[in-house]
Amino acid sequence: MMNTSVEERLAVIETTMGRRPPTVWFKGGQVLNVYTGAVEYQDVWVGGSQIAFVGSREEGKLNPDSSTKVVDVEGMVLVPGYIEPHSHPFQLYNPVSLTEKVLPLGTTAMIHDNLYFFRSLDDDRWQEWRERLTASAVHHFWWARLDAQARLDADEDPFTLERVKLAMSHPSTLQAGELTDWMPLLSGDQKRVAMVEQAHRYGKRVEGHSPGASYRTLSRLAAAGVTGDHESITVEEVLHRLRLGYMTTLRYSSLRPDLPDLIRGLLQQQAPVPWHRLMMTTDGPTPPALRQGHVDAMIRVAIQAGCPPEHAYGMVTLNPAVYFGLDAHIGGIAPGRSADINVLRSLEDPTPIQVFVRGERAAQSGRLLVEQPQPDWERFPPLISAPWRLQKKDVALSLEKGEQAPVIHLVNPVITQLKWEAVDEVDEERLFVSLIDPAGQWTTQAFLRGFARGIDGLASSYNGSGDLLLLGRDPDAMVKAGQRVLDNGGGIAWFQGGGESFFLPLPIGGKMSDQPIDDLIEKSEELVTKLKNFDHPFHDPIYTFLFLSSTHLPQVRLTRDGLVRIKDGAIIRPATPLT
Numbered sequence: 346m347m348n349t350s351v352e353e354r355l356a357v358i359e360t361t362m363g364r365r366p367p368t369v370w371f372k373g374g375q376v377l378n379v380y381t382g383a384v385e386y387q388d389v390w391v392g393g394s395q396i397a398f399v400g401s402r403e404e405g406k407l408n409p410d411s412s413t414k415v416v417d418v419e420g421m422v423l424v425p426g427y428i429e430p431h432s433h434p435f436q437l438y439n440p441v442s443l444t445e446k447v448l449p450l451g452t453t454a455m456i457h458d459n460l461y462f463f464r465s466l467d468d469d470r471w472q473e474w475r476e477r478l479t480a481s482a483v484h485h486f487w488w489a490r491l492d493a494q495a496r497l498d499a500d501e502d503p504f505t506l507e508r509v510k511l512a513m514s515h516p517s518t519l520q521a522g523e524l525t526d527w528m529p530l531l532s533g534d535q536k537r538v539a540m541v542e543q544a545h546r547y548g549k550r551v552e553g554h555s556p557g558a559s560y561r562t563l564s565r566l567a568a569a570g571v572t573g574d575h576e577s578i579t580v581e582e583v584l585h586r587l588r589l590g591y592m593t594t595l596r597y598s599s600l601r602p603d604l605p606d607l608i609r610g611l612l613q614q615q616a617p618v619p620w621h622r623l624m625m626t627t628d629g630p631t632p633p634a635l636r637q638g639h640v641d642a643m644i645r646v647a648i649q650a651g652c653p654p655e656h657a658y659g660m661v662t663l664n665p666a667v668y669f670g671l672d673a674h675i676g677g678i679a680p681g682r683s684a685d686i687n688v689l690r691s692l693e694d695p696t697p698i699q700v701f702v703r704g705e706r707a708a709q710s711g712r713l714l715v716e717q718p719q720p721d722w723e724r725f726p727p728l729i730s731a732p733w734r735l736q737k738k739d740v741a742l743s744l745e746k747g748e749q750a751p752v753i754h755l756v757n758p759v760i761t762q763l764k765w766e767a768v769d770e771v772d773e774e775r776l777f778v779s780l781i782d783p784a785g786q787w788t789t790q791a792f793l794r795g796f797a798r799g800i801d802g803l804a805s806s807y808n809g810s811g812d813l814l815l816l817g818r819d820p821d822a823m824v825k826a827g828q829r830v831l832d833n834g835g836g837i838a839w840f841q842g843g844g845e846s847f848f849l850p851l852p853i854g855g856k857m858s859d860q861p862i863d864d865l866i867e868k869s870e871e872l873v874t875k876l877k878n879f880d881h882p883f884h885d886p887i888y889t890f891l892f893l894s895s896t897h898l899p900q901v902r903l904t905r906d907g908l909v910r911i912k913d914g915a916i917i918r919p920a921t922p923l924t
């Protein structure tokens with residue numbers, strides 16, 4: 346939820362009543378009214394952090410004076426600040442560096458995944474952390490995860506009912522989810538049902554995560570309390586969700602940029618498109634995708650696919666605001682709303698030339714003008730690195746001659762298939778892969794095919810379970826890469842031909858960089874280009890790292906218990922203790 350202080354409200358009342366001069370006057374421009382869909386010549390008047398009046402000075406009986414900042418917007422269009430309803434703020438970047446990148450692109454509110462923060466920080470620190478972010482120019486909101494989407498040590502499961510309730514009760518939490526592990530809900534698991542009901546009791550939404558789910562499964566999940574979902578990849582899947590009452594989010598992510606096809610498909614239907622029940626998300630773009638933009642890029646793509654502009658903007662302004670119960674505060678240019686305003690050259694060009702948040706100019710011509718509060722990263726737990734050294738036997742499966750080994754085949758950047766192969770022959774495309782406990786307790790080993798050819802040793806602490814992921818054909822190089830990551834408290838390291846060919850430090854929990862996103866974009870592009878030179882066939886390898894140890898996708902994943910078949914939880918090959 347959002348709060349307006351009594352002082353802020355008084356300031357806007359005084360302004361709209363003509364008793365106090367407006368703080369800002371947007372003069373001479375057009376305004377997109379997301380409530381009616383009209384674009385009209387209107388002046389916009391701000392009193393402090395909020396909009397006081399939309400219309401002419403005479404009509405409003407407003408009293409600007411020399412303290413009123415006049416923003417000449419003749420020839421421009423004003424639209425509300427953009428809302429990203431489904432953000433994963435840890436794709437190598439961190440919530441603050443993400444803010445610094447996307448605020449100049451017009452994103453003024455984000456609803457974030459709490460996954461790694463909830464897992465890594467105790468409740469007090471997590472509270473402190475999110476409170477500090479409230480001083481940011483962007484409005485930061487959160488979802489409360491109900492599961493880790495990775496196998497955890499049973500004694501250390503942080504997703505207790507108590508903790509999840511606490512996370513959900515916080516005013517900046519807007520929904521429970523995303524429900525990657527939804528089977529327990531349909532099986533009637535008491536704890537999971539109680540978590541979902543708690544969300545409803547607090548007046549929060551419940552987001553599903555049901556890729557490929559049938560109408561029947563989606564219907565059952567709706568019956569179990571799920572209210573939204575962003576996993577449609579076909580128009581039929583969008584229509585199923587809409588019919589079942591889901592708030593349906595169309596995705597334009599680095600991994601699945603389905604948005605334009607979905608828009609075109611919706612426009613081809615006989616029935617009118619229920620735009621008011623649709624939102625759009627970038628769903629955690631990896632850094633290279635941010636070159637194109639953020640929510641602004643998504644609006645552009647939607648318009649180019651034929652979406653009427655007023656609806657393209659509505660899907661990332663009013664619609665999420667209404668769905669999450671924030672429309673009294675954000676999502677539109679109207680009196681009483683936070684003065685979050687993007688100044689555009691035209692509706693066809695959604696990248697703003699000026700961004701205002703809470704009535705302050707926050708960015709101009711792509712340049713950030715406001716300082717962001719920096720959390721105390723020192724207090725974020727680093728990747729655990731016990732005083733132990735990796736050895737060759739830890740990283741590579743050793744087999745008897747002729748023995749069949751489990752091989753994870755990559756079908757696309759994130760979907761896997763298990764096959765068994767005899768591995769007597771050298772095969773440049775079949776790499777060792779292992780997931781290792783950074784505290785040195787266990788290792789899970791298999792082979793990986795379809796990632797690249799001839800990589801010596803690559804290690805990443807950026808992965809879904811927060812362990813150390815290693816792959817390569819040469820155990821010596823894998824050890825070097827893994828040790829480099831452990832010694833640095835996190836990162837992505839690649840050793841090739843005897844030397845280090847790539848290193849990206851990830852000092853924040855082993856998952857996030859403390860560097861600006863523009864540097865990260867270059868560094869991640871360097872990694873992608875290098876991988877392409879080794880015949881990596883897909884476009885988003887960073888997601889491959891993330892999801893090889895995440896248990897919400899088919900068919901097999903590396904976990905602390907071993908190589909696991911997701912469908913039934915069977916352990917294909919158990920983890921072994923490290924000695």
Ligand SMILES: Nc1ncnc2[nH]cnc12
Nearest residue numbers: 433494525628629891897
């Ligand atoms: N389920 C998920 N977890 C973490 N990052 C993601 N990015 C997209 N989907 C994600």
